Amino acid sequence: xxxxxxxxxxxxxxxxxxxxxxxxxxxxxxxxxxxxxxxxxxxxxxxxxxxxxxxxxxxxxxxxxxxxxxxxxxxxxxxxxxxxxxxxxxxxxxxxxxxxxxxxxxxxxxxxxxxxxxxxxxxxxxxxxxxxxxxxxxxxxxxxxxxxxxxxxxxxxxxxxxxxxxxxxxxxxxxxxxxxxxxxxxxxxxxxxxxxxxxxxxxxxxxxxxxxxxxxxxxxxxxxxxxxxxxxxxxxxxxxxxxxxxxxxxxxxxxxxxxxxxxxxxxxxxxxxxx
Amino acid sequence: xxxxxxxxxxxxxxxxxxxxxxxxxxxxxxxxxxxxxxxxxxxxxxxxxxxxxxxxxxxxxxxxxxxxxxxxxxxxxxxxxxxxxxxxxxxxxxxxxxxxxxxxxxxxxxxxxxxxxxxxxxxxxxxxxxxxxxxxxxxxxxxxxxxxxxxxxxxxxxxxxxxxxxxxxxxxxxxxxxxxxxxxxxxxxxxxxxxxxxxxxxxxxxxxxxxxxxxxxxxxxxxxxxxxxxxxxxxxxxxxxxxxxxxxxxxxxxxxxxxxxxxxxxxxxxxxxxxxxxxxxxxxxxxxxxxxxxxxxxxx
Numbered sequence: 001x002x003x004x005x006x007x008x009x010x011x012x013x014x015x016x017x018x019x020x021x022x023x024x025x026x027x028x029x030x031x032x033x034x035x036x037x038x039x040x041x042x043x044x045x046x047x048x049x050x051x052x053x054x055x056x057x058x059x060x061x062x063x064x065x066x067x068x069x070x071x072x073x074x075x076x077x078x079x080x081x082x083x084x085x086x087x088x089x090x091x092x093x094x095x096x097x098x099x100x101x102x103x104x105x106x107x108x109x110x111x112x113x114x115x116x117x118x119x120x121x122x123x124x125x126x127x128x129x130x131x132x133x134x135x136x137x138x139x140x141x142x143x144x145x146x147x148x149x150x151x152x153x154x155x156x157x158x159x160x161x162x163x164x165x166x167x168x169x170x171x172x173x174x175x176x177x178x179x180x181x182x183x184x185x186x187x188x189x190x191x192x193x194x195x196x197x198x199x200x201x202x203x204x205x206x207x208x209x210x211x212x213x214x215x216x217x218x219x220x221x222x223x224x225x226x227x228x229x230x231x232x233x234x235x236x237x238x239x240x241x242x243x244x245x246x247x248x249x250x251x252x253x254x255x256x257x258x259x260x261x262x263x264x265x266x267x268x269x270x271x272x273x274x275x
Numbered sequence: 276x277x278x279x280x281x282x283x284x285x286x287x288x289x290x291x292x293x294x295x296x297x298x299x300x301x302x303x304x305x306x307x308x309x310x311x312x313x314x315x316x317x318x319x320x321x322x323x324x325x326x327x328x329x330x331x332x333x334x335x336x337x338x339x340x341x342x343x344x345x346x347x348x349x350x351x352x353x354x355x356x357x358x359x360x361x362x363x364x365x366x367x368x369x370x371x372x373x374x375x376x377x378x379x380x381x382x383x384x385x386x387x388x389x390x391x392x393x394x395x396x397x398x399x400x401x402x403x404x405x406x407x408x409x410x411x412x413x414x415x416x417x418x419x420x421x422x423x424x425x426x427x428x429x430x431x432x433x434x435x436x437x438x439x440x441x442x443x444x445x446x447x448x449x450x451x452x453x454x455x456x457x458x459x460x461x462x463x464x465x466x467x468x469x470x471x472x473x474x475x476x477x478x479x480x481x482x483x484x485x486x487x488x489x490x491x492x493x494x495x496x497x498x499x500x501x502x503x504x505x506x507x508x509x510x511x512x513x514x515x516x517x518x519x520x521x522x523x524x525x526x527x528x529x530x531x532x533x534x535x536x537x538x539x540x541x542x543x544x545x546x547x548x549x550x551x552x553x554x555x556x557x558x559x560x561x562x563x564x565x566x567x568x569x570x571x572x573x574x575x
Contacts, residue, residue, distance in 0.1 A: 010380040017372070018386050024449065025392065027415060028404045040413045043422075086300050089293030096290065105294060107566060112305045114562040118512040118531045119551035122538040123308035123315060129325055147304030150297065179289045208397020210513045215539050226399040230516060233403060240407050247400045258395050262388045265395075270461045 025255075031244040032056070039241050052241070059245040063232060065225070069250070071138065072207050072224035078142035079149065079206040080199050086146070087153045088195060092187065094154065095161035106155075113151035117211040120148070125215055137217040144212045149202050156201070156268060160194025161187070197268035200261065204254055225250045309555070315548035322542045337549040346525050353440055354509075354529040360441070361511075362504040364448035369455030376456075377463045387460060390453035398450070402517020405446035409433060409518070436526035439519045443527055446514050451507060455500055462496030463489070495568050502565035509558050530554045 031039060032055055033048040059065065094102055124144050133140045164187055172182040188195075210226040217223050220231075229250065232243055258265060316337055318330045341347055376387045393401065408416050411431035420426045432442035466489065474484050490497075512531055515521055521528035521536060528536070530550055538547030 007380040010378060011382055011386075014376065014380070014383065014386050017375070018389055021390055021449075021453075022392065024401075024404045024408060027408060031407065042413070042418075044413065044415050044418055086297045090297030093290040093294045105298065108298065109301070110566050111559065111562050112301055114506045114510075114558050114565070115305060115309070115555060116510040116512070116531050116558060118510070118535045119554055119558075120305070120308055120312070121535060122544055122547040122551055123312040124304075125538070126315065126320065126325060126544055127308060127311055130328070143304060147301060150301060154297065204395050208399065208513075210397070210399050210516065211535065214516070215535070226397055226513075229399050229403060233406065233517065235520075240410075240413075243403055244407065247403050251396050251400045254395060254397070255392055258392060259389070262385070262391075266388045266391060266457060269391075270457060 028244050028247055028251075031241055032248050034241050036239070036241060040238075055241055055245045056249065059242050060249065063228065063242075063246060065228070065246065065249060067221065068223065068225040068228040071222055072226070072250075075138055075141055075145070075209065075213065075224050076203050076206040078138070079145040079209075080203045082142060082146040083150045083153050083202055084195070084199055087150050088157060088188075091154045091157035092161050092183065092191075095158045096166070109151040109154055112147075113155070115148075117144075117148055120144075121211055121215050124212075128216065134216065137219065137222055140216050141209070141212045144216070145206050145209055148212075149205055153198050153202050156198040157191070157195055160191045160198070163194075164190045193264070194268060197261070197264050200257070201265065201269065204258075207254065312548050312551055312555070315545055316552045318545050320544035320548070325544065333545070337545050341546065341549050341553075346528070350525060350528050350530060350533050353525075353527065354531075356440060357444055357447070357511075357529050358505060358508045360444040361447045361451065361508045362501060364444070365451040365455045365504055366501065368448065368452045370459055372452070372456045373459035373463055376460060387456070391457060393450050393452070394454045398511070398513025399517050401446060401450050402514045405442070405449070405514070406433065406518045409442050409445070433519050434523055436523055439523060439527035443514050443518050446518060447508065447511055450514070451504065454507075455504065458500050458503075459493070459496065462493050462500075465496075466492045498568035499565055502561050502568060505561040506558060506565065509554065509561070 030046065030048060033051040033053070034045070035050070035052050038045060038049055094105055121144075128134055128140050128144075133143075168190070169182050169187055172186045173179070177185065207224075208226055209224070210230070213224050213227050214230065217227065229243075229246055232246055237243065317332055317334060318324075319333050319337075320330055324330045372387075372390070376383050408414055409432035411417065411429050411434065414429075414432070416432070417426070417429045421429070430438055432438050470488050470492070471484060474488060479487065509531060512535065515527070515529065515532040519527040521532050525533075531554060534547050534550035534554065536547075537550060538544045
């Protein structure tokens, strides 16, 4: 078997495996295009008989999706902004020094990273309600998400800063820059791509966040799309084509961003988790 | 004052200020709740005492009550099954895929990255899709299993107490496999190729090469990934909310969902805090294993 045949065979097997793995996604999309009765056909059809595109408009209107997605965006952007402001500087310093204090800081950060949200929500909710923070539920959720996701961001961005040669910053200092000047004009631009990818990962996490929003935000007008999806799925629901349409409209933007920036996202992710 | 200012601008003060802001926020918003959680687990906290700080201390009563409850041990057992089942499935399938994609062929890295969509999707959406796939009468999984002759009658994944926990495990394996695979791929690509050439010259077959080179060289990566899998599995909440809600009758309930249920469904915040404290101890142990196995890499 020569090289080309082997390559083609491997590629074919790989595509089949990817198709099997991604079948749930296909099933989501195909269900949205089925009519109410076709959804429950036995045997199920793997291709819609007559695609029902109007399902999307119907679900968008009837479930008020614009409002839910807007709230998700507010929460996601707010979390990313807060995390970036606090996390970038911290990651920069932790990348710049190698000593016992940095090890202690990293250890603390890694330990705080692992606390499950569903276990932390009890003290956070009680504390927030005592401070009156529940009056501003979306802000409360943003703060809670920031506390949860910032360690991950710091670890990722720190890996980026480590790859910026320290000599460049030293040269800028010799040329008369202050530390702040060197940070903003030399180090930050060089680390920009890594920071953007990390921020994107945080954004995608916060966009799908559920536990905090579900517990803290009581008013339906302020809830994000994840909570909206949860309340759409009753225990005995039978509008699966509508639910899948909701899920499709919620998740497709994320999937599109991911597929476009896949290489960067994957390399950014792996640099943080293992290195 | 002047020296403090110039240190902020030019020296160590600048660095310390940057770290102090971030760590201060983290300690305030994660560290303090952690302590508060322990305090609440010794108190009686319900809807009425929620707003006040002077709540009755009850000593160890929450803990004693917790372990006297009939559902506690089944839920702990469920958590164990969920963790072991999810990690085993994610790791084994992920390792298999990583080994396959390790063979270099055109398009391999792009296709491999594509698998990660399962991991970037919101957990609620993954749960909704699997809820539909696992549906009893009209679910496509039952259809496929019937057609291939693996089952005779439909399995009611979500409502049959014998299967509901496994319904969530299946969804969680799907969700986490890709992440395992990507990290294992990174580990595999770090093994120097000449080790294999040398082994091949010595006449080692593929099986022997796997056991004597691949596995030993991957030891720290595997340790980190299993610890990370444990951490992620114990964080999994969305799938329970979307597929079974812990039901029927707690058959698929696990501690991280139960803690939330106690607080936000039964409004027994003291009990919820107690379950949380018990679980956080476990998570911390897993985190220490993870930090240890990546430590040399963290210091870089």
